[in-house]
Amino acid sequence: MKTLFTKHNLFVSISAILYVIIFYNGVSLLAWVCLIPLIYGMNHSGKHSLFRAGLLYGTIVGIATFYPFPKIISSFVGDTSMLGWLFSLVAILISALFFGGVLFLFSLLKKEKYPAWVNAVLLAALWSLSEWVLAYIFNGMPWFGFQMGNLLVSNLYFIQPAEWGGLYLLSFLVVFINTWAGLLLVKSGMKQLWKPAAFFACYLGCCFLLFKHAEGLNESNESKTVSIAIMCENTAPEEKWNNNNGPQMVKNLLALNQQANALKPDVVVWTESAVPWTYKPDDAFVQEVMKNAGAANTIQILGMNSVYDSNAVYNSAYCILPDGKVSGRYDKRFLLSLAEKPISFFLLPFLNSTDGFYAKEGSSTVPLPTPKGKIGVLICNEAFVAASAIDMVRNDADYLVNISNDGWFSEVSFMKDFHFNSARLRAVEVRRDIAVNSNLGISGKIAATGVITDSKQSDEGFVSKIVLTKNDYRSLISKIPNFMLIVLCILTIIFASLRFLFK
Structure with a gap:
């Protein structure tokens, strides 16, 4: 002892x-x-x-x-x-x-x-x-x-x-x-x-x-901006949609969306899987959203699952233009192990965030095209993955959005801070402004410099308007994503050689 x-x-x-x-x-x-x-x-x-x-x-x-x-x-x-x-x-x-x-x-x-x-x-x-x-x-x-x-x-x-x-x-x-x-x-x-x-x-x-x-x-591109309304519903994750509360929750979302449209932004950004069912073009809720968006002439980035098969869904973000057309869809590529994807066919049911479905990994790294520029999307934990932002920028993303749901650890403040600051690191790595919209987490704007503005967290739904600046600068890590890995491998090989080959 x-x-x-x-x-x-x-x-x-x-x-x-x-x-x-x-x-x-x-x-x-x-x-x-x-x-x-x-x-x-x-x-x-x-x-x-x-x-x-x-x-x-x-x-x-x-x-x-x-x-x-x-x-x-x-x-x-x-x-x-x-x-x-x-x-x-x-x-x-x-x-x-x-x-x-x-x-x-x-x-x-x-x-x-x-x-x-x-x-x-x-x-x-x-x-x-x-x-x-x-x-x-x-x-x-x-x-x-x-x-x-x-x-x-x-x-x-x-x-x-x-x-x-x-x-x-x-x-x-x-x-x-x-x-x-x-x-x-x-x-x-x-x-x-x-x-x-x-x-x-x-x-x-x-x-x-x-x-x-x-x-x-950013100063040299001040005229190249896009306005974004962050629409954060802040719904507790344990609050399940059913026949009793469903109509009221739909009413709340539509009211919040009306507030966002009233700010006259170019784009309204929803949170991750804000609508807890799979997308259909003739869905009554989606049609109502687009009716309001069409009147306000706003683009909607809508977090909503997509059908893959009878047992799996994509965790998606839809880009819907004011005329109701879907200009693009991004499916989450980096899934949470044990929660969204199984390990060796094992999925912990208590961590399953897709209500009994597996999530299917997306494959596209193409940003969402809009009349206001190309939007690179990061969903939830993709804020922790450098490749998620780098791949978007290598495909000419003008700016980034990170939609997420921090509800399951909303009472653990350091994890919410860690999530938001990881998005900050992504912004600095690729030198792109990023809008973060996190259900029960921290939402706001992070500039390409890393400067945080308009950050907010609340237990109640809110909307806020931010302005992102576009630029086409390519950082070194955007050009050579594995640059640091190569350097580390070379250094390790040199030291191993000195130790074992040249004693």
Whole structure:
């Protein structure tokens, strides 16, 4: 028992607690020092000690990240199901093994004779590449978002380099600066810390220049705008449509849509699956919506499922023009595992968000065409997936919209913040303005610079009008989506070769 309460474990625990504080409260500045206690504490540790340090770090992070999940899952079930606790325990185990594995790999490849900055590059490359592997393995499970770069998303300036290398470049920089500072602290105390501090100062200067460049993009395109009415009904997800409440809920949606049309926007954006049945062109509700939209001359981006077969639906967004014609349809491509798509034919029924149906993955990456420009659509958790925005921009999207339903975790504020800030990161990566409309979440406008305006969250339905600016700028990550992955692989291969081929 005494071995648990060591100086080594204390430093590891401090780093994990700092991670939790940053993740929950958005104190992004702490991200640049949060790993220093971990690095300092594992000084001269062997392979097994580093693995155990990673296990402890990952366990603390996992507990803090997944403790709300039993409550969230039980809200799906309607009781205190043990499945929620089982899910959380498995997720915590994955977190522990992930961080333990990263530090174990570092112990295999590092050399004491390397300068501190070289070992820092090694750990940063291994850590960021491991994050990519984890995201690939658990594709469709954004709750495993352990990327260190996510600790920066609440800060406008820190995320600007994402237009070059996305989330994994941010992770690399966070781990690199922390590791460099920690190793220098071990070897020479405070006197060498000016080196990572100077690097950080240069990084801040670069962030500012990137921000000003992005600001100039919007200023040069001020005449190319589109007005959007965000129509957020804020309906509790457990409130099921039936013969008793259906007429009133239809009445509420139509009234809200009338308010949106009255603002005279170019486009009205609904939330994800705002209408809980499948689309039909002769549907009485859709026809009533288009009757009102035609009178107001507004385009409707309508969240509504589409039939695939008798057991599956597409989670779709329809673009309906004022004359009632459907100009395009986007089907969600990146589905939530266990909730919308099964794993090995297994779908947890209590997580099923499609009322007994499987969701079918869409395939098209074509933006929705409108007279006001091409609209790239991201549905729900696609805000966590860089490829969702990148593919739209590579197909000439002028601006983006993210429609979602955060109702199932509306009482967990940090998850709503994380979702909205992930959309912010997408806006910066591809340098496109984005409108976010989230049922019981945070809705608003995020500019291509990352600046947030008109954000709002409420328990009651509302409409708000925002203006997006179009531009055709292509960021580096939009041109070469795998740029950072290639860099990380090259660095890892170089270090592995130096360790095992050139001893």
